[in-house]
Amino acid sequence: MTNFADLLAGSGIIVAPGAYDALSAKLAAKAGANAVYMTGFGVSGASFGLPDIGLVSAAEMSERVRAIAASCAPVPLIADGDNGHGGPLNAARLARAYEAAGAACIQIEDQVFPKRCGHMEGKEVVAMEEAAAKIRAAAEARESRDFKVMARTDARATHDLDEALRRGEAFLKAGADILFIEAPRDEAELRKVADTFKGVPLVANIVEDGKTPYLGAKALEELGFRIALFPVSALLAVTARLQGVYETLVKGEGLPDGEARVTFQRYNELIGLGEMMAEAAQITKEIAKEGD
Numbered sequence: 160m161t162n163f164a165d166l167l168a169g170s171g172i173i174v175a176p177g178a179y180d181a182l183s184a185k186l187a188a189k190a191g192a193n194a195v196y197m198t199g200f201g202v203s204g205a206s207f208g209l210p211d212i213g214l215v216s217a218a219e220m221s222e223r224v225r226a227i228a229a230s231c232a233p234v235p236l237i238a239d240g241d242n243g244h245g246g247p248l249n250a251a252r253l254a255r256a257y258e259a260a261g262a263a264c265i266q267i268e269d270q271v272f273p274k275r276c277g278h279m280e281g282k283e284v285v286a287m288e289e290a291a292a293k294i295r296a297a298a299e300a301r302e303s304r305d306f307k308v309m310a311r312t313d314a315r316a317t318h319d320l321d322e323a324l325r326r327g328e329a330f331l332k333a334g335a336d337i338l339f340i341e342a343p344r345d346e347a348e349l350r351k352v353a354d355t356f357k358g359v360p361l362v363a364n365i366v367e368d369g370k371t372p373y374l375g376a377k378a379l380e381e382l383g384f385r386i387a388l389f390p391v392s393a394l395l396a397v398t399a400r401l402q403g404v405y406e407t408l409v410k411g412e413g414l415p416d417g418e419a420r421v422t423f424q425r426y427n428e429l430i431g432l433g434e435m436m437a438e439a440a441q442i443t444k445e446i447a448k449e450g451d
Contacts, residue, residue: 163235163263164305166193167337167360172380175237177390179205180223181230182430187393188231189429194263195231197224198390199239205394213273217244221256228261235263237309237386242270242285243293250293251300258306266339267297268311269326278342278369284317287326291333298334309362310335315342316370324355337362337386342370346382349374353383360385367395 166173175194178184179201187195200211202223207215220240228236238257243250250267257265268274269290271283284290290312298308310330314323323340331338339362343349349372353361363384365373376387407414414420421429 161233161235162305163194163237163307166235167307167385172376172384173386174376175386175388177201177388177393178227178231179394181226183393183397184227184231184236185431186429188234192231192234194235194237194386195227196388196390197227197236197238197262198394199241200391201394202239213241217249217253217256220244221253221260224257224262225260228263232261236261237264237266237388238262240265240267240297242272242274243267243297245272246289247292247296251296254297254300254306254308255302258301258303262306264307264309264337265297266309266311267293268313268339268341269293270313278366278371282313282316284312284314287329290326291329294330294333294335298336307336308334309337309339311339311341311362313341315340315344315348320348320351324352327352327356331356331359336360339364344370346372346374349379349382349384357383362386362388364388364390366391 173193175196176187176192177196177198178187179198184195184197199215199220202220203209203211203215206223207219209215224236224238228238240250240253240257244253254265269284269287271285294308294310301308310327310333312323312326312330314326320343327338327340337360338356340352341364343352349363361384363371363374363379363386365371365387367373379387404414427433
């Protein structure tokens with residue numbers, strides 16, 4: 160696996176598109192992503208048909224981490240750990256589970272339980288000290304310092320930007336490696352975040368129809384951000400596509416000629432069928448040779 164710590168220490172912005180299952184993670188990696196982001200919003204919807212309001216368990220999320228990390232390897236996976244699924248001990252256990260499952264980084268936020276997507280209304284956050292305790296617990300629980308802890312605060316929505324910045328300072332002191340101030344409202348706020356935390360790896364979360372200005376990676380890099388997340392872009396595009404396809408299919412018409420799709424053969428190439436069959440053939444050949 161590409162070392163995420165080395166990637167962070169390098170130059171240029173890290174673009175991490177969102178993946179919600181193993182196939183989307185594999186395609187993101189094949190497209191050349193620096194890192195892949197496992198979106199809790201996407202996993203909740205794509206794997207369970209549920210909204211992102213804290214309904215998916217820590218065990219269920221850990222299982223998805225394992226499948227998604229394996230699928231996008233060697234590209235590192237940043238995995239959404241929501242609010243740690245409880246108190247500091249829960250956050251510590253979740254960090255160990257995510258690290259063991261193959262993630263390169265866990266994201267932990269300061270929302271109450273049950274939480275909700277960062278660009279939804281009606282969020283609430285826990286006390287700063289409680290959130291910082293979770294960050295410290297996660298940081299101290301990891302086996303390797305190469306496994307990174309990303310601390311997110313949603314206090315911009317519940318309080319104001321100054322409170323979000325104050326929490327950011329506390330989370331860094333608690334041991335966070337990466338800081339994620341969720342949902343700044345305009346470029347001036349993005350700039351203030353970057354100016355406040357110069358030298359700290361900062362995350363910008365770019366969500367279609369969300370609270371934050373929809374900026375590209377280059378513009379974010381110029382502002383001072385290190386990681387650009389596009390967590391739901393693929394999910395929203397695929398959802399629209401699936402709706403159209405299923406509406407056509409239920410009419411009994413099948414896909415019309417010229418409909419945008421990969422071929423059956425190309426799908427098998429993308430999913431790695433050829434490599435797997437070649438590997439199996441090589442193993443069989445080696446076993447046969449040993450028997451001679």
